[in-house]
Amino acid sequence: MFELITIARPYAKAIFDISLENKNIEYWHRVLIITAQISADKEIKKIFSRGLSANNIYDIFDKICGDKLSQSAKNLIKLMAENKRLDILPAVLSEFDKLHDDYKSIAEATVTSAFNLSNEQLKNIKHLLEKRLARKVRLKNKTDISLISGIIINLGDLVIDNSISGRISRLAKILQY
Structure with missing residues (x-):
């Protein structure tokens, strides 16, 4: 690839x-x-x-x-x-x-959540990302029940993991040391 x-x-x-x-x-x-x-x-x-x-x-x-x-x-x-x-x-x-x-200053982000997000929630996430990135955001939404709760935002190379499964994974790594 x-x-x-x-x-x-x-x-x-x-x-x-x-x-x-x-x-x-x-x-x-x-x-x-x-x-x-x-x-x-x-x-x-x-x-x-x-x-x-x-x-x-x-x-x-x-x-x-x-x-x-x-x-x-x-x-x-x-x-x-x-x-x-x-x-x-x-x-x-x-x-x-x-x-x-990139020329039009548009970023593509994927929001993965454990459950379906409402249009209002997606709108708020999009607004916050646009404000933080200072560019328009094209938002895709996915669901993955293995997250248990919370969301993961993928924005190019940037990953914001605020899911319960992500937190458990990070905690397990800390406890192994």
Whole structure:
């Protein structure tokens, strides 16, 4: 997974920089969504695994996408086909989305709780995170009954664990020493 992101990140950065310069971020986002879906399709993967030439693979993408791709997008597909990198398009899309969120000052957070949180509770958590981070927050909510009680907030590399299971785990570590 680490290697995939390492390979995908420069592509995403280059695409994002070009889209920012040309003021067509939404267009490139749509292109990456379409091409990532194509490259991730099981039937397409079977076709690509037959050892087709880069031109044949490019032709398949071109026929599927039709007029949805600009010449720049077609050039990207051709380049990625030549470098045998079309399989990383979903990762390129993911990295592009991260760059876009960073550009728009949006952070993504996941709140995991033992029980369903009310809309008011989620709204309060979101407000507190936005105030602390000084950026907009896109909040996802999950439930995990193994937490017993409390919440865990994942925000990129930052984890705030205020769950009972987390506290028990930390206490057990302390008592082992």
